Amino acid sequence: MSATWEQRVRRAAASSRVINLGGGLPSAVQFPRAALASSFFRVLGVSDGFALQYGWAEGQESLRALVARRLIARGARVTADDVIITNGAQDAISIATQLLLRRGQSIGVEATTYPAALDLFRERGLRPVSLGQGRACYVMTSLNNPAGTALDAEVRASLLARGVPIIEDDAYGDLTFDGKTAPLLLSAAPGRTYHVGTFSKTLCPGLRVGWLVVPRAYRKRAVTIKEANDLQANSLAQAVVSDYLRHADFEQRLDVLRRFYRRRAALMARAVRRELPSWRFRFPDGGFCLWIDTDARVSERRFSELALEEGASFDAGSAFTASPAQGPTRLRLCFSLAAPETFERGVRRLARAWARATRAARHVRR
């Protein structure tokens, strides 16, 4: 059986020969293993075994209270009752979509946005359109993935003026490099904001713990949808995260993570400026990646194949837009996962692949 393109990319990305600058995964170096292990033991020691048992669809109350407290600190007027624990941010976006939109309807999205949200919208038969349109919209407030910037103040104002329901994805809200965050849409328009957050970037994604806050009038229906979909989020993961948050200094952890990722961003930026001076990017305000504009239009698939031949991988830019642009090639380079000592080498490999791809493209054009 011949391997599909996806299988080949997967194999290559998993190969130790390839420096993986794609994927958007957090650094495993920073997973708080020892603290999570302590939490695991504490929750497993509780006599009623609740961490291994079925729980309520909305999630564990102690965890919902901890999430509410952090949202309140950012200006939102919420209580534990407003928070629904989900399987990461994706599940939260998915439930909000189920609440808001039906097959055939349109949803406004930013010029660049999170690919898995676009995939979700398309899978549900929705049409992603530009932000000024759509029956509802999906935006990343504090930090756009991949652009690495906060939601523009004017865009924010016009969104609020339009009055449509907003799915606010704040997955990277805790990981802006300076610790400052845009004001939450949840605070400004609680009656029509569907707020999405997650511990996937700040603790670890494998636990799949995120949250959803919906306008109060829709809370009951959101819980019904969660229950219909998969009954509830993982009890053990909820108990572990809740225990972790009560015992660890989470704010200090966030400071460490912000410095950690900013240093990596700087190293990656330096490598790109040196090896690929024709590539342009804005230094990000946080998050896991650089969003690159190039000056040539080459086939993404061809460039990916050449990059894998050279021993590096990246994320093709077209995945991040609702309607792939006709302009020059764009791409996402992640500094979060790979070891920083591989950045130079990885980017050099990309530079070789880029030289081959653009040479070929020029050749084709003649």
Added chain:
Amino acid sequence: MSATWEQRVRRAAASSRVINLGGGLPSAVQFPRAALASSFFRVLGVSDGFALQYGWAEGQESLRALVARRLIARGARVTADDVIITNGAQDAISIATQLLLRRGQSIGVEATTYPAALDLFRERGLRPVSLGQGRACYVMTSLNNPAGTALDAEVRASLLARGVPIIEDDAYGDLTFDGKTAPLLLSAAPGRTYHVGTFSKTLCPGLRVGWLVVPRAYRKRAVTIKEANDLQANSLAQAVVSDYLRHADFEQRLDVLRRFYRRRAALMARAVRRELPSWRFRFPDGGFCLWIDTDARVSERRFSELALEEGASFDAGSAFTASPAQGPTRLRLCFSLAAPETFERGVRRLARAWARATRAARHVRR
């Protein structure tokens, strides 16, 4: 703020004053805590931190291979590639439903069936109809919840003859008391069976690890749906279950569980025969509950309230049918969760509540 009916039931069921004979939860006494803790430590010790990281939408390969092996042992012709790891059985039923049916369509279900599946179908805008009808059907093969019996051979034959897609929920397949199981529909009709299984009843539900096998032609789309819904099942839970299955004697565990629950079933049956001789039931072939037919028609809500007053809870029968019957009251009594030494007392409380409810009902009729 006055508490809703649901809130009052929840509070009462959680109260130590109430003997909870509802809910269908497995016994926490049997959760393999020590073995799961060992597995947790082993998977957390693996250097790449994969148990805390993002994984593929279809789930971890080692776990998929272990599930496939158990299905092969029951006559299914599957490979690890056919298995998709889900957040318990509910997520698997949900994905199968997304694959098969659109809003407004109908799905055939058994005369009594799993309430959360009915809730899911209704939430998706589907009409549950009787098993001989519908564009697809949902059945529990080895053991019907709540009836405690295998799928009738004639019903099975007519299902196979009809040729519609079948969602086969085998959540209790490993927990028939004699260890014998009905032949899988997945083996008989792999081209149109959507097979659902779970470790929720045999290990613990809090890990939310189940699986879905779909006909090969639909496998890719099923993975796309899983990814759109919530990216993937919990990495840590998958790694823990996979490690557990490789280190523990799971078949021996199942033998222990079968004996454990059969003994509880016998104790519950004896208590009901003694305290409520007018209630009829068939001794179940496995699972967690007795399915009770009474000889009077009383308001379920009223009976529930009286039972809570007396200090016991149960599951109202109407939740288990697509169209609640007009006949005598039915109910589900679970012997899985409560301590067996409370069975007599709990059933006596139900008997008192039943006497009050039926007295009131007769009074109303006059």
